[in-house]
Amino acid sequence: MPQIPIIMPQLGESIAEAKVVNFLVKPGDTVEADQDLIEVETNKATMAVTSPCHGRLEKLTVQLSESYAVGAVLGQIETTQEEAVRLGLDVPGPVKTSDTDRLGKPDANGGKNRVQPTVRGLPVPANAAGASYLSPRLKARMHELGLSAADLAGIPGSGAAGRVTIEDFEKFIAHLEKQRMSQASTMRVTVADAMRRSWTRPIAHVGLPVCLDPLFAYRKIARPKPGPALCALRALAVALAENSAPAGRLVGSKIVHPSSIDIAFAVEAEDGVFVPVIRDADKRLLKDLIAPYDELVDLARSRKLPPDATGGSIATVTNFGTFGLEWATPIPLPEQALVLGMGAARHKPHWDGVKGQFVPIMEANLTLSFDHRVLDGGAAGRLLQRVSDLMAHPEKL
Amino acid sequence: MSITYLEAIREAQAHALRDDPRVFIYGQDVGAFGGAFKATKNLAKEFPGRVLDSPISEDAMIGLAVGAAIEGLRPIIEMQFADFSTPGFNQIVNQAATLFWRTKVPCPITVRLPVGGTPGSGPFHSQCLESVYAHYPGLVVLTPATVEDAYSMLLEAVAIDDPVIFCEHKFLYYHLKAEKLPSEALPVGKARIAREGRDMTIVAHGAMVQDALAAAAELSPEGWEVEVVDLRSVKPLDTDTVMASVARTGRLLCVGESWPWGGVTAEVIARVTSEGYGLLDAPPQRLNARDTPVPYHPNLWTAHRPTTRSIAAAARNLLRI
Numbered sequence: 001m002p003q004i005p006i007i008m009p010q011l012g013e014s015i016a017e018a019k020v021v022n023f024l025v026k027p028g029d030t031v032e033a034d035q036d037l038i039e040v041e042t043n044k045a046t047m048a049v050t051s052p053c054h055g056r057l058e059k060l061t062v063q064l065s066e067s068y069a070v071g072a073v074l075g076q077i078e079t080t081q082e083e084a085v086r087l088g089l090d091v092p093g094p095v096k097t098s099d100t101d102r103l104g105k106p107d108a109n110g111g112k113n114r115v116q117p118t119v120r121g122l123p124v125p126a127n128a129a130g131a132s133y134l135s136p137r138l139k140a141r142m143h144e145l146g147l148s149a150a151d152l153a154g155i156p157g158s159g160a161a162g163r164v165t166i167e168d169f170e171k172f173i174a175h176l177e178k179q180r181m182s183q184a185s186t187m188r189v190t191v192a193d194a195m196r197r198s199w200t201r202p203i204a205h206v207g208l209p210v211c212l213d214p215l216f217a218y219r220k221i222a223r224p225k226p227g228p229a230l231c232a233l234r235a236l237a238v239a240l241a242e243n244s245a246p247a248g249r250l251v252g253s254k255i256v257h258p259s260s261i262d263i264a265f266a267v268e269a270e271d272g273v274f275v276p277v278i279r280d281a282d283k284r285l286l287k288d289l290i291a292p293y294d295e296l297v298d299l300a301r302s303r304k305l306p307p308d309a310t311g312g313s314i315a316t317v318t319n320f321g322t323f324g325l326e327w328a329t330p331i332p333l334p335e336q337a338l339v340l341g342m343g344a345a346r347h348k349p350h351w352d353g354v355k356g357q358f359v360p361i362m363e364a365n366l367t368l369s370f371d372h373r374v375l376d377g378g379a380a381g382r383l384l385q386r387v388s389d390l391m392a393h394p395e396k397l
Numbered sequence: 398m399s400i401t402y403l404e405a406i407r408e409a410q411a412h413a414l415r416d417d418p419r420v421f422i423y424g425q426d427v428g429a430f431g432g433a434f435k436a437t438k439n440l441a442k443e444f445p446g447r448v449l450d451s452p453i454s455e456d457a458m459i460g461l462a463v464g465a466a467i468e469g470l471r472p473i474i475e476m477q478f479a480d481f482s483t484p485g486f487n488q489i490v491n492q493a494a495t496l497f498w499r500t501k502v503p504c505p506i507t508v509r510l511p512v513g514g515t516p517g518s519g520p521f522h523s524q525c526l527e528s529v530y531a532h533y534p535g536l537v538v539l540t541p542a543t544v545e546d547a548y549s550m551l552l553e554a555v556a557i558d559d560p561v562i563f564c565e566h567k568f569l570y571y572h573l574k575a576e577k578l579p580s581e582a583l584p585v586g587k588a589r590i591a592r593e594g595r596d597m598t599i600v601a602h603g604a605m606v607q608d609a610l611a612a613a614a615e616l617s618p619e620g621w622e623v624e625v626v627d628l629r630s631v632k633p634l635d636t637d638t639v640m641a642s643v644a645r646t647g648r649l650l651c652v653g654e655s656w657p658w659g660g661v662t663a664e665v666i667a668r669v670t671s672e673g674y675g676l677l678d679a680p681p682q683r684l685n686a687r688d689t690p691v692p693y694h695p696n697l698w699t700a701h702r703p704t705t706r707s708i709a710a711a712a713r714n715l716l717r718i
Contacts, residue, residue, distance in 0.1 A: 009517040009695070016435050052695060069571045071515060087696050128680055128718050137647050140675030160718045166647050166678040 002084045004052050006037060006075040008068050011047055018042045019067045020074075029057045031077065033087070038062070038074055053087050055079030129160035137166045145173070150196045187272035197334040202372040205329045206380045210388040212345050212362040218394040224290045226394070228364065229265060229319035232342050234289060234397045235390035236315060237261045237281035239383055246375045246383050247314040247338055255374070264313035264333075265293075267300035268322075274300040275333065277313040286397040314338075321345065321364055330369050337374040340387065341367040400578060403570040405544045406436050406509075408578060409551035410473060414444045417471060420555060422448045423458060424475030424509075433477045434511060434570060455485035462506040463492045471505050471555055479510035479564065480524040493560040494535030503558040507551070512540075513566040513604050513654055514702065516695040523691040523698075525603065525655040528664065530562045531632040537561040538632040539585060542606035544575035546589075546629055549582035557585065564631075566604040573607070588635035590642065594624030597648035597715060600639055600665050602628040605652045605703060612708035621716055631661050639665060640673045647678030650715050652703050657685040679718040684711045 011018055022039035025031055036048035037057070051057075060075040062068055128135075134142070134149065142148070155172045157164035184192075212228060219225045226234075240247050241261050248255040261282040264275040276296035278289060299305045315336055320328040321344035332339040343365035349358035368384050375383075390397060400408070413420045422437055428450040431438035441448040451458045455476060462472040476482045482489065489508065496504040514523030531538045537559050541547040547565060554561040583589055591606055592613050601609040606627045613623035626642050628634060643649050649669055651662035662683035669681060686702045703711075 007516055010515050010522065016433070071568065071571045087699075135647075135678040136674045137676055137678040163718075 001078050002081060003058055003076040003078055004055065004084060005073045006049060006052065006077060008040070008070050008072045008074055009049065010070050011040070011042055012044055015042050015044070015070065017067045017069045018047075020062050020064055021046065023060060023064070024048070025057050027057050027059050027075075031055065031057055049074060051077060053077060053079045053083050055083065129163055131157055131162045131164070133159075133163045135163075135166065138164065138169055141166065141169060148193075148196070185271045187269070191272050194334050195331055198331050203331060203369055204372045204377065204380070205367060205369045206377055206384060207327065207365050207367040208381075208384045208388055209348070209363050210366045210391055211350065212364055212391075214392050215394045216362055222287070224287070226286050226290050227293075227319075228321070228345065229317055229342055230289060230293050231286065231391055231394055231397065232319075232340060232366065232387065233263050233265055233278060233293075233317040234281060234286045235387045236317060236340050237263050237278075238390055238397065239386040240315065241282035242386070243383075244314075246370070246379055247336070248374055249335070249337065250371070250374045258314040260314075262313045264310070264316040265296075266316060266318035266330075267297055269300060269303060274303075274305060274310070275313070275316055276300050276305055276309045277311070286394065315340065317342070327365055328367060330367070332369055332371060337371040338383075339369045341365075341369065343367070399574045399576055400544060401571055402541075402544045402547045402565070402573040403434060403436060405548035405575070405578060406551055406565055407438060407440070409548045409555075410437060411440060411443065412552060413473070413555045414440065414447055417555070419469060419471045420447070420473065421465075421470060422473045422475060423451050423462065425451055425453055425458075425477050427451075427475050432475060434567070436475065436509070436565075455481055455483075456488055459485040459488035459493065459506075459508065462508070463488060463496065463504060466493075466504045466506050467496070467502055471507075473507045473509060473555060475509045476511065478522050478524075478567075479512040479526045480521045482508065482510055482526065489530065489536070489560070489562070490533045494533045496535075497559070498535060504560045505555075505558045507554045507557075507561045507563055509551075509563045509565060511567045511570075512564040513568050514691055514698060515568050516698055517693065518567075518691070518698075519693040520690040525564065525653075527562070527564050527602070527631045528653075528655060528660045531634075531661070531664070532659070535559065536632065537585065537630070538564065539630045540564045540566075540602040540628065542566070542569070542591075542601075542603055542627045542629070544573050545579040545582065546627075548578050550585060550629065553582075553585050564603060568604045569607070583629065585630050586633040586635060588629055588638040589627045590624065590638070591627040592623065592625040594622040594646060596621045596623060596646060597650060597712060598624045598626060598639070598642040598646045599650045599652055599708070599712065600626045600628060600642075600662075601652040602631055602661060603654060605654050605708075608703060608705045608708055609652055611705040612712060615705065615709045616712060616716075619713075621712070623712060628661070628665075634661075634664065634668070636668050636672070639669060640676065643669055643673055643676045647676065648715055648718075649677065649681040650708075650712055651681070651683040652708055652711075653683070653685045654702055655686060656688050657683065658688065660685055679715060682711060682715050684708060 018040035021041045024036050031051045033054050035051045037051050038049040055077040058076040058078040062074045152164055155164050158168050159165040215231055244257050248257050262277050262279045263281045264277045267274045315338040317340045318330050319342050321342050324344050326343045328341055330339045330341050345362045345364040347360050348363040350361040352359045368380050370380050427437040428441040428448050458474050462474050465472045493504045512525045527538050527540055530536050539550050541550045554563050599609045609625045613625055616623050624642050651665045653660045653662040666681045684703045692698050692701050
């Protein structure tokens, strides 16, 4: 049961103290709020000190005929918690000594009760909560360290509605610094940023095995010899020239159609990927693309690509088969909707309905990773099928 | 031996009168009566002719003080309540504050304002006017929150050549006690870390420092360590100490007994937000009295102003963000 002090009030302007002349109640009495309890005399008049609340007079701490200063405690009233809260009375008592020497001691057990992640019903200021809220301090620190929101994905937030607080962040950084670190190259950081931005879109994948026997047969007689990836690139160019919508860019509610069929291809370089471009790949025959393609590959591998050799392409082809992979799901460049992938060629059994048996063919997987906002599985499948059909007649590409 | 906040103010005045013959005290009933709150008790007897009763005209009191300052004296003017200083407002802000800027003649007056509320003091005996005076260039505004500061900052106020508004808190007069007077002090213009903490910073001044410390004590067993900054002087305001504290904790709650509009709390938050935005891990908060005249009834008065309880609640809200 809380005890509410009876305080000597400010009885008048310039009154500093008053003398107790009469007790109107005794300890143990039940008193009402504002009831007169003690009569005091000042140099101006005799007045009464009233009760702060309803309750039981617990004790009087003053003597008759003694003077006490304004603000002095004259007694205590015992009341209920509800009454104290209802009256807005603040419970403990008079302030003690000056606290100049008192310093907060760190928590004995070193830990602290961390905030509850769900904060229903609390007046949290709008927008200062949730996993996507970055406080100014957090943003400043991230900027200082060269981090982006993607880097925070692995940090659990202990703030309101799961927000990552600065404490969460600093703990994460301290933890990282205990581990071995090496400097990422500029290329690595650039690719990381491009992939992060690309991934903000909904990416889907479809795949189709393609028979490469016609291409290998063509290569036996062709001079110079086109590689499978270039063949796929040319086939993609022809298919997109027939219908360019799959390579469009969706901006708001508009599809921006490409103005020329420029197709890039991936060349692996140390720690990253270059994507030189074959311009107007629909307007030149496969045999005329071989020399420019080989030149671009050399320039890319020796890191000597001129600036106009990259950029401005509408789709990319990547030959992950060179790594021995049969299947992969590449991510399109952030400004493109499509990346066509080609896997390693393998001997595979193919059912020949005419002969009534399995026959060996050279087969590779063609994959298409696409921005699902721009095209659906059907259109993706039709595009892949068209590329596959075109690759069945490499002499016509 | 223990000394109250009020006795420290009396001691500082005695010290000033003793050390500098140019000092005198002027106010209503400060002479034989010893002052409304007994801040000048026995000083008239000890220093004859140096502790003088004034008419009930704050306008005249400050005007006389400015004139005395021009003549080379160093007056200490006792206002009976801060609220009553407003009849002398023109003399303070237009005459005293601007004298040096207009004439190169310094105006070394000290105006002692008993500020702040006590239960039952009502709308004209409770006001805290530090932000009103701080708004004017040319004034120094001091708000001691401890017995030691009441003593040393009053001594420094008398020594400063600019007009000083010395806001002594009435509630602290009899409530705060210390074992002895200090022999050294932080200079005017430096804030004090009253309690070291880690999780948030509460900036307060005057009597609110004591409530903030009590709120911090309430939060400590809950696992929160709250840092409390005692501004000590509202003008000049020690932005550096406040900023360094927010740099440590990332969260700021400003507490003021006065009203919200243009209060000291608003000034501190404006500075921290504009100069230290990247230090804040949560929006800065302030807690002030309700935006109404100060009520008379003690229960309304308690509901009107920040209390230990309401400071702790505001702190918890901020800690949960």
